[in-house]
Amino acid sequence: MELDTAIASSLSQSRVVIEQLMDAIGVSGFGEGELFGIKLSLEEAFANAIKHGNRFDPEKQVHIQARITPGHLEITVRDEGDGYCPDCVADPTAPCNLEHPGGRGLLLIRAYMDEVIHSDEGRSVRMIKTAATSTQ
């Protein structure tokens, strides 16, 4: 499956794309635990783009590029916001940050994906994962 599309800064629209992606990923040889992590990563990436990147601006879009092949996925989510420095985000697992309500999305994406590559001054995040044991 290959996808190259854009949606409005809307969580309901992102949900449709995530379901579309998960339909393809679900039959691409990933295990149940991996699918859980992939879905969570997609939710977090889209939420970051819409909430923190585009700040729900209806004039801005979220761009999605995806390539899903048996046992492998590469998905890029890009917003049109001001960008940010991903490496400057405070560590949410540091004792002083543990009780801060936000800031865990990127941590979870990095935990569940094999590779997470930021570009375009933080506006774009590319997520790469290979199935641990391909069933294809």
Place this chain on the structure above:
Amino acid sequence: MELDNAKMQVAVEQGVTMVTLSDQKILDEINIARIGENLYALVRDAAAPMMVVDFATVANMSSSALGMLITLHKRIRETSGKLVLCNIQPAILEVFRITRLDEIFMICASRSEALEQF
């Protein structure tokens, strides 16, 4: 008692407010806000509220939901109350471990074990 379109069920057992979340997915921002408001309302006027949140039906949860639970935890602690989470499925328990939130929440395997903490 059911609150807000059956997003949760609330009962009181041995003086402890037992909340059973009804949604399988706690991902949607609006849903999370609603669930949060319901939970905050349950502890708002209580002195030293005692609450168990049962996650048995929850299969997916986002970081926003974690943030909502942290806020609930703080509000309960501010009034010298106690919050215990239980029946968390292994995949979601892993999310708590990755974020190290298992270090600030009291997490029990079952409702009965959770009740024993009060």
